[in-house]
Amino acid sequence: MESIILEAKNIKKSFGGISVLEDVNFSLHAGEFKTIIGPNGAGKTTLYNIISGVMKPTGGQILFRGKDITGMAPYKITNMGLSRSFQVTNLFPNLSVHENIRLAVQAKGHGSFNIIRSSSSYREYIEKAAEIMEMVRLSGKGDLMASDISHVEKRKLELGILLALGGDVILLDEPTAGVSAEEVPELFKIIEDVKNTKEKSILLIEHKINIILNISDTIAVLQNGVLIADDTPENIQKNERVQAAYFGGGALNG
């Protein structure tokens, strides 16, 4: 197996005494595609919030490339090469689609702090942004306001921003949330494309079991803040605890 790139050690989180995560441990290897499943309220998004620095854990450690990043400012974590997307679309609504992506491209480049040169003179950022827009099937939408595009396009833009950041580790939080069944495959095609570049280690939160069984190297199951399994898709399907909690009991949305 490749080396571990991201590791959670005994992550605990409680909100006002209510425990949401209890000693969560997992590791993501370089190049791995791991999906986290679990019912609503299991603590999946909270785990992302902790990894990305948005929230501090009540206890435990997050290691990124062996370095402790627990509680570090989110911008520093992003700059180290770990970035995330959001379950609830989190864009720059009054900026154009192109500008949303260009800002993400610019973030890791030089000249971000320049106050005199025109943004439009940074050709490399504009070209890179165009490339990303093509990747997420948003070519031709560049001039539209992010608030004016359709929901599925917003989800594509959410992915586009993430990819434009160029992190080695990407955390996807329900990229297909709120998207109609016919539109889901298109979004997953984008995610598959990313996987096929073999450049990134990917963590995905997703409810759509049939899709993730094929795409994932490993699947982790979170239930009531406890990681009850973390294994290959085949073994996860055979796992009795998971079956009881998930496949059999129909507790998917419980």
Added chain:
Amino acid sequence: MSKNNKLKWIIPLVAVVVLLVIPFISASSYVTSLLTSICIYSIFAISYDLLLGYTGIASFGHALYFGLGAYILAYTTVRLHWPVVLALVMVLVVCVIISFVISFITVRVKNLYFNMVTMALGQLFYVMSTKYYKITGGDDGLPGVKPLIANKTGFYILVVIILAVVFLFCHRVVNSPAGSVLKAIKNNEERTGLLGYNVLKYKTLIIQISGIIAGLAGVLYVSSVRIAYPTMLHSSLTLQALFMVVLGGTGTLYGGVIGAVIMKIEESALSGITTRWMLILGIVFIVVILFFPSGTAGIFKKLASRKKKTEQPPALPETKP
């Protein structure tokens, strides 16, 4: 695209030329001083727009920099007999330091707290200006300031040129990579951080730029009225900048200029008739907020886009239920 870009520059260019020739057409010194005051307030309003319109920062203590510029120029030239250039350097240094200290304190607090802290800091200096009589002259102010240029028309032309330079500079700033980040902060501060931008650093940058420009406006103002007095530090002056920017249109730069024109002309037209001109302005303000939330600039934009729409062939026919 380039044609459009050229067109965009015609209006400000014409405006500057018109402003420059007016004193040579109309000899009225009243018109010249009204225009001088409009231009100075425009500079102040533009500096406020950088915060409010581009970064989404609502400061209630912006008059602080204006007043500092005014008082420092007055004190160093009148009391200490410094040469003007040295006084200007002092204004710059103090504005940089104070804006840094203030941004250090304020960017760490959120929303309403930010407003309250900026207001408190601004009012602190206002109160100090009324109390430290020996330095500031208290409520009587610091009179005897020599204008930067003795000739009224000459001074006015200097102010127009400075306004044009400030406008150009700010235009560059808001269209630069850092300017994009400011717009991103206004749109979505949390996500801006998650893109890898150190939001505090960018906020500090713009608070400093905006503070220096506001200080410059204060310098010009004290130089035109020849006395520094406490209301130059008062929060009501900040509110005037807020009024102007909202009236004219936030996040446009020229909105501040439009707002300054409207407010100063209304003030000079109505203050002769009624002392309640602020009240009338207040009503205008409420109407603008309610019906034209993007200000006068928004009205123009709407008209322009409507024109564009009628020029285009109609899109799909609307299906009526």
